[in-house]
Amino acid sequence: MRFASDNSSGASPEIMAAVLRANEGFERSYGADQSMTRVTKLVRDVFEAPEAAVYLVATGTAANALSLALLTPPWAATFAHASAHAVVDECGAPEFYSGGSKILSVAGDGGKMTPDTLRQALSANAHGDVHSVQRGALTITNLTEAGTAHTPAEVAALAAVAHSNGMTCHMDGSRLANALAATGASPAEMTWRAGIDILSLGGTKNGCLGVEAVVMFDPTKAWEFELRRKRGGHLFSKHRFLSAQMEAYLTDGLWLKLATQANAMGQRLANGLRDRGASIPMTPANMMFPEWAAGHHARLEAAGAVYYSIPAPKGREACRLVTSWSTTDRDVDAFLSAF
Numbered sequence: 001m002r003f004a005s006d007n008s009s010g011a012s013p014e015i016m017a018a019v020l021r022a023n024e025g026f027e028r029s030y031g032a033d034q035s036m037t038r039v040t041k042l043v044r045d046v047f048e049a050p051e052a053a054v055y056l057v058a059t060g061t062a063a064n065a066l067s068l069a070l071l072t073p074p075w076a077a078t079f080a081h082a083s084a085h086a087v088v089d090e091c092g093a094p095e096f097y098s099g100g101s102k103i104l105s106v107a108g109d110g111g112k113m114t115p116d117t118l119r120q121a122l123s124a125n126a127h128g129d130v131h132s133v134q135r136g137a138l139t140i141t142n143l144t145e146a147g148t149a150h151t152p153a154e155v156a157a158l159a160a161v162a163h164s165n166g167m168t169c170h171m172d173g174s175r176l177a178n179a180l181a182a183t184g185a186s187p188a189e190m191t192w193r194a195g196i197d198i199l200s201l202g203g204t205k206n207g208c209l210g211v212e213a214v215v216m217f218d219p220t221k222a223w224e225f226e227l228r229r230k231r232g233g234h235l236f237s238k239h240r241f242l243s244a245q246m247e248a249y250l251t252d253g254l255w256l257k258l259a260t261q262a263n264a265m266g267q268r269l270a271n272g273l274r275d276r277g278a279s280i281p282m283t284p285a286n287m288m289f290p291e292w293a294a295g296h297h298a299r300l301e302a303a304g305a306v307y308y309s310i311p312a313p314k315g316r317e318a319c320r321l322v323t324s325w326s327t328t329d330r331d332v333d334a335f336l337s338a339f
């Protein structure tokens with residue numbers, strides 16, 4: 001009954017086996033390993049993007065911050081939803097890596113900005129005035145921090161606003177696999193075909209030990225990214241262990257298989273809680289924010305359930321629940337019985 005986060009799960013057996021295989025013998029360091037060549041090919045195939053440049057880092061914060069630093073100069077702003085990880089959970093890393101750029105929050109329900117709220121945020125900022133930050137990049141999170149999924153059409157509508165205002169587009173895909181499994185969209189449809197220029201592709205939350213890919217659909221700034229990654233201390237010397245994880249993750253659709261299991265458990269949990277009177281906003285994947293009558297937290301905690309509670313109106317309780325690739329029917333059913 002561990003529903004605090006998908007990164008509180010372990011790594012999948014396929015990923016562990018790949019890391020053990022990579023432990024045999026000697027390999028070139030710093031990304032020159034043979035497995036990295038295969039990772040680049042896999043990413044290009046899976047995303048139908050034959051020109052893409054691909055780099056690996058070990059945390060989602062590094063993937064986001066280094067990508068945004070590439071797109072947003074120090075005198076410009078990245079526009080992000082108010083709940084975005086880059087806004088609230090990265091301790092200023094995008095600002096730090098970009099040498100002082102600003103992040104401006106965009107409003108929107110359910111973790112999603114809309115073309116209108118984005119336009120409002122753009123016009124509230126005095127672009128062109130020397131006293132103000134200029135326009136840099138837009139970042140869109142999918143799966144969102146509210147557990148909702150953007151469709152390719154929604155991504156395309158936001159990217160169109162960004163591009164028509166001279167900006168580039170980044171996607172925080174820390175949980176992209178969950179968003180793809182939830183919407184049925186292809187990786188290409190959800191990203192570059194919808195106007196995404198750079199993607200942070202998550203692995204850690206979905207069965208890897210610790211690896212995220214930065215996928216640059218336009219490789220023009222690939223060398224600059226390499227320099228920024230090294231300078232920022234994120235070029236791993238024993239890089240083969242990052243490559244091994246990403247290679248196994250993308251081989252034979254493992255990433256989507258793991259996310260499909262996480263989402264199925266999310267749906268089982270959400271439906272079970274709804275049947276028992278909880279109210280849960282739209283939750284198509286593996287993360288949900290239920291609210292229920294006060295009293296359940298104590299019972300769940302006593303039964304050994306682990307999750308984050310969040311503030312709720314008087315007489316009510318609320319929390320965040322996240323299922324993972326390793327959540328089983330038994331875990332969910334135990335939680336529902338304790339509830």
Ligand SMILES: Cc1ncc(COP(=O)(O)O)c(C=O)c1O
Pocket residue numbers: 058059060061062064085141144145172174175204
């Ligand atoms: C949406 C999102 N993006 C990025 C991250 C980055 O994660 P970390 O730097 O902890 O690997 C997280 C982790 O919670 C996340 O939820």
